[in-house]
Amino acid sequence: MAAADHTQTLKDLEQTLTSIEAVVDVDKLRQEIDELSEQAAAPDLWSDQERAQKVTQRLSYLQGELRKVQGLRQRLEDLQVLFELAEAENDAETLAEAERELAALTRDVNEMEVRTLLNGEYDAREALVTIRAEAGGVDAADFAQMLLRMYTRWAERHGYPVEIYDTSYAEEAGIKSVTFAVKAPYAYGTLSVEQGTHRLVRISPFDNQGRRQTSFAGVEVIPVVEQTDDIEIPEDEIRIDVYRSSGPGGQGVNTTDSAVRITHLPTGIVVSCQNERSQLQNKATAMAVLKAKLLERKRQEEQAKIDALKGDGGGSWGNQMRSYVLHPYQMVKDLRTEHETGNTAAVLDGEIDDFIEAGIRWRRKQQQQQQATRA
Incomplete structure (x- = not known):
């Protein structure tokens, strides 16, 4: 690769990375990490296990994101030095190493850039x-x-x-x-x-x-x-059936009626869960899936109204x-x-x-x- 080629590529990477840092908002990221670290250090954190898991998982994720951004910045700075060294000493081996790292860094920066495009209302969710x-x-x-x-x-x-x-x-x-x-x-x-x-x-x-x-x-x-989603399901709007879990070919995989099927009567949506041993756990999981489907249905209906008002054909x-x-x-x-x-x-x-x-x-x-x- 000619010197001019990698110089322009490095400039493009610099611009892209600066844009990523602005979207990610590194200062805000550090602030949230500090706040969550304080919560994670609280002696009574695990008195509420569900909340504790959310705090620790969120903290781990944000720390990982910060390390990624900082790591990309450090790699870019090191790569610029490596190219300068290769050219100053006319070292073909060092130049080849720098070009390999340039290709890898370009791929990783592009991957991080794609993450910054995920800014929809629910994009950050599981x-x-x-x-x-x-x-x-x-x-x-x-x-x-x-x-x-x-x-x-x-x-x-x-x-x-x-x-x-x-x-x-x-x-x-x-x-x-x-x-x-x-x-x-x-x-x-x-x-x-x-x-x-x-x-x-x-x-x-x-x-x-x-x-x-x-x-x-x-x-x-x-x-x-x-938990912040406003999805209420009245008991008289659902029918719950229990049955025995089955595997390939209809073979029973559980000796008890632990599998749960929930039918939402107004919409006809049916969800099932059979992965847990307990009927109670399967019911809770199936209800969570049903709520997710109803939330998506609500979102689609609202989007359809907006598209109709704006004259969008709504082609999928x-x-x-x-x-x-x-x-x-x-x-x-x-x-x-x-x-x-x-x-x-x-x-x-x-x-x-x-x-x-x-x-x-x-x-x-x-x-x-x-x-x-x-x-």
Whole structure:
């Protein structure tokens, strides 16, 4: 890389990082860390375990964010010195090392920049994800299970805890539906761009004639409800059924009726939970999922009213959002952003950060265009 090239790249990184620091508001971040540190040091903190967990988790997250920003700034300063040293001594080995670090730093700064684009009302929350098999029979059920693995592998790569609340298994193979939580800050804002219909094209392993099959699975992503959310559910508006948890092929996995299904009668929304041993725990988790779905429904209704008043057609970008082609060629392509890759195995193994980043940037651009049109 020529000196002029890396000089301009370093200037661009400097501008981007300064913008990130302004959005993150490092001074405010430090202030909140100091306040939470005082709360965490209080001798009676653990008298309220739920509050204590929130305080310590929030403190750990903010400290991590501050370390990231400070680390990026330090790496940029060190890299500038490294390039100066390489050029002053005309050292090819040091220059190669500097160029490798420049590529790595550019990637990490871009990743941090994407985080700053997550400024929606619920973006900072944890996520509730539901995957459903749609058209395509047993292939669709198998595809739904492939997507479940893709997202759980993605979460593992980032160290994000995943808790599966309910799984409805298909008879022959795969799953009819699954609901799980990704318990990490900004999981909702990050994964919300994954919402929509995913399409798989491949030679069906379930077709004895080896024909090509197209199948579909739907992904729904909603934010987890917090205590500050005003969601009241009168008891006479719900029906609660208990049943025995089941595994693949309908096999019973629990000898007691601990699984819980809650039906919200006014809307017809049905949620289930069977991951806990206790019926009481399953009921509490199912109620939390129901509240999250009602909160999202309320948000969508309010947005629809705003769009109608502003003359927005409300066309959803979510439907038919990504294609996974395994035959006759290998390609995964996002139909909104045009981002694509031929490494289908890596994507299905959870390497979807490039697709998520492209989706977040695309969504931000769409929002800016809409705002400009309405202005």
